[in-house]
Amino acid sequence: MTPVENIFRVFLSQIGKDIIAELPDDIAEELMLDYLRGSTTMFNTCTKDLSISFDEEEGVYAVNSNLDLDEIYILANGMIVYWLKPKIYTLEIIKMGMTDGDFSKKSTAPLLGKLIELKKMAEKDMRRQKVKYSYKGKGINE
Numbered sequence: 001m002t003p004v005e006n007i008f009r010v011f012l013s014q015i016g017k018d019i020i021a022e023l024p025d026d027i028a029e030e031l032m033l034d035y036l037r038g039s040t041t042m043f044n045t046c047t048k049d050l051s052i053s054f055d056e057e058e059g060v061y062a063v064n065s066n067l068d069l070d071e072i073y074i075l076a077n078g079m080i081v082y083w084l085k086p087k088i089y090t091l092e093i094i095k096m097g098m099t100d101g102d103f104s105k106k107s108t109a110p111l112l113g114k115l116i117e118l119k120k121m122a123e124k125d126m127r128r129q130k131v132k133y134s135y136k137g138k139g140i141n142e
Contacts, residue, residue: 002067003060005060010076011035074126081119
């Protein structure tokens with residue numbers, strides 16, 4: 001089993017300082033568990049069991065397989081996609097409440113565009129990593 005904390009560390013190192021670091025531990029863990037659960041649905045090429053369970057002995061959540069570094073990084077990248085979604089949706093709601101002129105004058109307009117671009121980049125990166133992972137250990141003529 002792989003403790004989810006191993007995946008969370010990689011995820012947090014990639015997003016840098018965020019509001020997650022300022023939240024109480026239990027709330028931050030629940031948010032990151034939700035992001036991880038979403039990420040596992042995106043990682044459909046993984047041959048290992050990616051279900052998450054609570055390990056009573058250790059008192060921690062864990063993925064039900066021993067994940068290698070590639071798999072941990074792919075899951076962390078998927079978490080980034082799910083971390084970006086609420087930020088984008090919040091700005092979309094703000095945009096709906098304003099006229100186009102008002103929204104473009106505010107600093108949130110360029111931010112929304114950048115967040116959408118960043119989400120697309122994270123999704124593309126995850127797809128690239130999944131393809132690379134799917135060829136791992138296979139010969140060129142197989």
